[in-house]
Amino acid sequence: MxxxxxxxxxxxxxxxxxxxxxxxxxxxxxxxxxxxxxxxxxxxxxxxxxxxxxxxxxxxxxxxxxxxxxxxxxxxxxxxxxxxxxxxxxxxxxxxxxxxxxxxxxxxxxxxxxxxxxxxxxxxxxxxxxxxxxxxxxxxxxxxxxxxxxxxxxxxxxxxxxxxxxxxxxxxxxxxxxxxxxxxxxxxxxxxxxxxxxxxxxATVESGIHQNVKDRLVEAGERDTRLIFRQLRNTARVADNAVSREVVERLAAGAAFEDVRELVAGVRGAKVYETGDLDHGIWTAGMVQALVRDVPTCAELVSRIVREAEEIIGGRLAGMAQAVVVAGS
Known part of the structure; x- marks a missing residue:
């Protein structure tokens, strides 16, 4: 490809x-x-x-x-x-x-x-x-x-x-x-x-984060993220957890960054990846976690993505294109 x-x-x-x-x-x-x-x-x-x-x-x-x-x-x-x-x-x-x-x-x-x-x-x-x-x-x-x-x-x-x-x-x-x-x-x-x-x-085998985080990504849906810092015009999408919910609530109530600084400290987020305590700090996750349903090796993941793409292009889409041609002839 x-x-x-x-x-x-x-x-x-x-x-x-x-x-x-x-x-x-x-x-x-x-x-x-x-x-x-x-x-x-x-x-x-x-x-x-x-x-x-x-x-x-x-x-x-x-x-x-x-x-x-x-x-x-x-x-x-x-x-x-x-x-x-x-x-x-x-x-x-x-x-x-x-x-x-x-x-x-x-x-x-x-x-x-x-x-x-x-x-x-x-x-x-x-x-x-x-x-x-x-x-x-x-x-x-x-x-x-x-x-x-x-x-x-x-x-x-x-x-x-x-x-x-x-x-x-x-x-x-x-x-x-x-x-x-x-x-x-x-x-x-x-x-x-x-x-x-x-x-x-x-959510791959070689990713060096705690298994609890990987498991949460597999379990989570597309609604399980939070947008923080909207009021500060520095929006960040992070995992939905106790800390991100508190940050959103405080800022919505008029808090300044200084009022949430300790909650969003990077060292706390790093601890989530190290210890697996999902509510220890802020950690990032995209809406695409809804499509994450296993923890493969990187080789398995990349190979599967490319294989799926080739099958879609050469199969379903090609078949649809041929059907259009036939219908128009």
Whole structure:
């Protein structure tokens, strides 16, 4: 299944495991790479740039196939040493970087000078056009269904993806709401060149999070997420649990961020993945968890998605097209 994306990034399958805080570690990323798809180590999951270097080398011990690093750029009073993380990526010869959050312009020249391709994650067509004009190599376009930050426009993928296809010239992958072959076929039909999955890859054997979290993803439905920070215009889609419900209630009652800061602390979310206590903190999950019904290996998952997509394209859709031709002859 060749697309502009597979050609540009040298992978066989148009399936991507996007960067996920506390999840995108070497064993998962290497397993995705060995399934001849594209996975991303999450840079800021690593406490220091040198820890990132160690994690990249750890992944290389597990796979000889290409993988990337996610660098999420967020505003902060004391920002992480982004330039140092960036230099580790360059020094280690990582072939592709996924940027997200703020405008990646200050990093692009450095990555491109080192021959590194950049995929930038966007939640709107206008932001995608800006990133394209800056010179990124490809885009990840996130619909409102996605886990994490879906932006403030609330545009679902069924509208956002064809709108992006009409406006963009460079390849892009579809993110938010994808878990199986049906989604891959739909994304391709809507104009994307592949799919980016986070929640679905969380529920795999190689994902290093607690089994309780994986089991919850299998059990959960499409209504079992919460949108927090709506009032702050920094919307995030997270799992529905006691903490996310309390955050929503406090902010709806007029609380400020300082009033919920302790509840949403990243260290609490990390503990959920480590201990399996689903109500300890905020953790991300997309609406697509409704389509997650097992915990396969990454190889099994990628193979199944591609097989399902090929069967749909070569079977049901081909049969429908032939029936239309016959009916019209």
């Amino acid at each position: 060749r697309t502009r994306f597979t050609e540009l990034f040298g992978v066989t399958h148009p399936v991507v495991q996007g960067g996920m805080q506390w999840v995108g570690r070497a064993p998962l990323v290497a397993a995705v790479a060995n399934a001849i798809a594209l996975g991303f180590i999450t840079a800021l999951t690593q406490p220091t740039p040198e820890d990132l270097r160690t994690e990249i080398r750890r992944a290389r011990e597990l796979t000889d196939r290409p993988f990337g690093v996610n660098l999420t750029i967020l505003p902060a009073i004391t920002p992480p040493p982004y330039a140092e993380y960036r230099q580790v990526v360059i020094d280690e010869g990582v072939p592709v970087v996924e940027t997200a959050g703020a405008n990646p312009v200050e990093h692009l020249e450095h990555f491109h000078s080192a021959g590194i391709k950049v995929i930038h994650k966007c939640t709107s067509v206008r932001h995608a056009l800006t990133a394209q004009a800056l010179g990124v190599d490809a885009l990840s376009v996130d619909g409102f269904e996605c886990a994490g930050h879906p932006g403030e426009d609330d545009i679902p993928g069924l509208v956002l993806l064809p709108a992006a296809a009409d406006a963009l010239e460079i390849p892009f992958i579809a993110s938010g709401g994808f878990a199986d072959g049906r989604g891959l076929v739909a994304a391709l039909a809507l104009g994307a060149d592949g799919i980016n999955m986070g929640t679905r890859f969380m």
